[in-house]
Amino acid sequence: MQEIPEPSKRRLVLLSRLLTDRAVKNITSVQIESLTGWSANLVRKDISLLGVKCGASNGYKVQELKEALDKALGTGSEKQKCCIVGLGRMGQVLLDNAELEESAFKIVAGFDSNVNRTEVLRSVFPLHPTTMLESVIKEEGISWAILTVNSEEAQELATRLAVCGIKGIVNYTPCILSLQKEVAIENVCLLTALETLVAMKKDMAAVF
Amino acid sequence: MQEIPEPSKRRLVLLSRLLTDRAVKNITSVQIESLTGWSANLVRKDISLLGVKCGASNGYKVQELKEALDKALGTGSEKQKCCIVGLGRMGQVLLDNAELEESAFKIVAGFDSNVNRTEVLRSVFPLHPTTMLESVIKEEGISWAILTVNSEEAQELATRLAVCGIKGIVNYTPCILSLQKEVAIENVCLLTALETLVAMKKDMAAVF
DNA sequence: ATTTGTGAACAGTTTCACAGCG
DNA sequence: CGCTGTGAAACTGTTCACAAAT
Numbered sequence: 001m002q003e004i005p006e007p008s009k010r011r012l013v014l015l016s017r018l019l020t021d022r023a024v025k026n027i028t029s030v031q032i033e034s035l036t037g038w039s040a041n042l043v044r045k046d047i048s049l050l051g052v053k054c055g056a057s058n059g060y061k062v063q064e065l066k067e068a069l070d071k072a073l074g075t076g077s078e079k080q081k082c083c084i085v086g087l088g089r090m091g092q093v094l095l096d097n098a099e100l101e102e103s104a105f106k107i108v109a110g111f112d113s114n115v116n117r118t119e120v121l122r123s124v125f126p127l128h129p130t131t132m133l134e135s136v137i138k139e140e141g142i143s144w145a146i147l148t149v150n151s152e153e154a155q156e157l158a159t160r161l162a163v164c165g166i167k168g169i170v171n172y173t174p175c176i177l178s179l180q181k182e183v184a185i186e187n188v189c190l191l192t193a194l195e196t197l198v199a200m201k202k203d204m205a206a207v208f
Numbered sequence: 209m210q211e212i213p214e215p216s217k218r219r220l221v222l223l224s225r226l227l228t229d230r231a232v233k234n235i236t237s238v239q240i241e242s243l244t245g246w247s248a249n250l251v252r253k254d255i256s257l258l259g260v261k262c263g264a265s266n267g268y269k270v271q272e273l274k275e276a277l278d279k280a281l282g283t284g285s286e287k288q289k290c291c292i293v294g295l296g297r298m299g300q301v302l303l304d305n306a307e308l309e310e311s312a313f314k315i316v317a318g319f320d321s322n323v324n325r326t327e328v329l330r331s332v333f334p335l336h337p338t339t340m341l342e343s344v345i346k347e348e349g350i351s352w353a354i355l356t357v358n359s360e361e362a363q364e365l366a367t368r369l370a371v372c373g374i375k376g377i378v379n380y381t382p383c384i385l386s387l388q389k390e391v392a393i394e395n396v397c398l399l400t401a402l403e404t405l406v407a408m409k410k411d412m413a414a415v416f
Numbered sequence: 417a418t419t420t421g422t423g424a425a426c427a428g429t430t431t432c433a434c435a436g437c438g
Numbered sequence: 439c440g441c442t443g444t445g446a447a448a449c450t451g452t453t454c455a456c457a458a459a460t
Contacts, residue, residue, distance in 0.1 A: 003411065009407040010407070013400065013407050014384055016403070017383075034386070035384065036384065037386075037387075072410075073406060073407045074407065074410040075403055075406060075407075080402070080406060082402065089301045090301055093297045094398060097398065099382060099398060100399060100402075103399055104403070104406075105402050144405060144406075146402075167405070167409050168405030168409055170398060170405065174307060175225075176222055176226045176243065178242070178243045178244070179245075181245050184408040184409050186404055186405055187222070188397075188398070189396075190302060190305065190396070191308060191311055191313070192225065193394040194288070194308075194311075194313050194352060194354075194378060195221045195224070195312070196217075196218060197352060197377075197394055198288060198352075198376070199218070199220065199281045199283075200214070200217060200376065200392040201392050202280075202281065203211065
């Protein structure tokens with residue numbers, strides 16, 4: 001009994017996505033290789049970590065594999081509650097984002113320090129002033145946060161979210177958030193992503 | 209002479225960010241550890257890969273370290289040209305994104321298959337119909353793309369970008385893009401980020 | 417016959433321990 | 439003498455090769 005490696009988890013999340021809406025009944029590790037670029041060997045190893053055997057001479061059964069993935073990834077069961085912190089331009093786009101419609105996630109609250117916004121903006125879930133952050137997160141049992149505030153507020157609000165017991169933050173700000181390692185962070189800011197692309201493509205020879 | 213490991217590159221990108229606008233002259237690996245969660249040993253190893261020696265008994269010289277990072281990461285020199293593909297709600301938010309203002313990146317073109325949008329929307333750089341994608345990218349010498357189209361168009365446009373010789377794509381769509389591995393991809397879609405957070409926090413025990 | 421599943425070998429990454437330097 | 443810089447050790451993740459399964 002061992003823990004699934006982090007790189008494998010990241011690939012398995014994407015594999016689950018790859019399998020959704022796929023019309024075929026079966027898929028082989030070689031087909032997955034050609035779709036993702038991960039070696040067929042690696043794909044098989046990753047899947048074997050799930051502890052299910054849903055493949056044979058004609059490849060994996062897509063349906064069974066998808067179910068095993070969702071179960072292992074925690075994406076299958078009931079809806080995970082999220083909140084949006086920061087209702088500026090980016091936050092507003094994510095507010096009524098159809099993307100999450102058929103997903104395992106549900107946004108149940110929005111916050112902004114500008115009361116004008118929380119009163120004027122319309123959404124299917126309630127919007128609150130940031131002063132209510134702690135109480136609403138506790139009452140609603142929110143586990144995940146989407147951070148779309150401006151840079152000046154980012155660390156302070158991240159800290160408050162962490163104190164609330166939030167399990168993870170999707171960070172749209174360019175700030176490096178300093179939090180205890182129990183809080184997972186995914187940095188999705190455009191600038192960071194672009195810089196990472198450049199670093200990946202650059203042949204950075206270590207000088208040795 | 210060896211290549212810098214990918215995990216190190218990703219950390220170094222974030223380290224560079226951490227150092228910007230930092231008022232202090234010096235910073236130690238232990239301070240970086242407390243800000244980032246990476247062990248001080250790892251921080252020193254990462255920095256040593258740059259081949260510069262900018263630290264001593266009172267820590268690293270922030271200025272020198274920052275310069276070495278930007279040089280190694282390719283983020284220091286002249287502006288990198290980017291384009292936005294897809295001018296829906298997300299694309300529009302990124303259009304006049306102040307975030308890139310003082311960065312190494314410059315958006316020089318936007319594309320959308322809806323000519324209404326390319327004609328009505330205002331921005332400091334020109335907007336073109338998607339039919340112009342190949343010619344504009346070639347003429348402008350654009351290296352990086354920000355993909356904000358809807359899911360249906362994502363793979364087709366990614367393929368066209370790859371054919372143009374684009375070096376990397378920041379993927380805002382929930383699609384898994386299939387491209388030759390010369391094209392770097394950073395997935396920043398909200399759904400993927402949330403699913404990754406859940407997977408990271410879940411104690412996924414491999415069944416052995 | 418073809419493809420999975422997996423232990424063992426290999427490669428990559430991180431940690432450790434301590435020499436060297438300001 | 440505290441902190442960096444770095445080989446060597448320990449650990450983690452990937453590839454390989456082939457037995458098992460259908």
